[in-house]
Amino acid sequence: MAMKQIITIQHTQSVHHTNGMVGSWTDWDLSELGHEQARRIAKNLAPELKGQSVKIYSSDLKRAAQTAAPLAEKLGIEIEYRQELRERNLGEAVGKSAQWWRENRISDVPENYIDNRPFPSAETEREVYQRLEPLCREVLDRPEDTIVLGSHGGTLGVWNILWLGLPPEAMNHCGIRTKAGAVGKFDIYDGWSRQIRLIGDLSYMR
Secondary structure, eight states, rough: OOOOEEEEEOOBBBHHHHHOOOOOOOOOOOOHHHHHHHHHHHHGGGGTTTTSSSEEEEEEHHHHHHHHHHHHHHHHHOOOEEEGGSSOOOOOGGGGGGHHHHHHSSSOOSSSGGGSSSTOOOOOOOHHHHHHHHHHHHHHOOSSEEEEEEOOHHHHHHHHHHTTTGGGGGGGOOOOOTTTOOOOEEEEEEETTTEEEEEOOOOOGG
């Protein structure tokens, strides 16, 4: 039975996790701890990929790119940076503090959560889903044994729903979210059966 594996890596601790600022499209670096966590993920994950053909995609924002870099170095391959893997764009909140975000966002959340726009120029969850769809098809068509996606918590939460073949409306009542540094593993068998084999695994940072 033919199988392809997709591995997701949520970026490790970023500076914005410690300074009270919004992440989103603000281009934060990893913290010192985040860099160490990324090195540990690479050390623990690389041996599993030995002998496989691997392709690495990453968000072009620094915190995701810096998380993927040690693994790419260990495997001796280049990273392809893709804006589709960026975190959700929060519009006017980009560059602001988390407190500013809480105090100034549009507070009325419609029944259709996925179409909620917390600021006039922010992305909705549906729009994140739509920008990931073409990349998901591209990933499935890749010839490599394993595809690695380095991204962000919000974006990977949408990916989890998309991967299962659920419509974006599913996010109105359910979600699969993980923490910084989490690794996920997704299998597809014979081009049709999609499975989540591992989700939210923090053990690779040990």
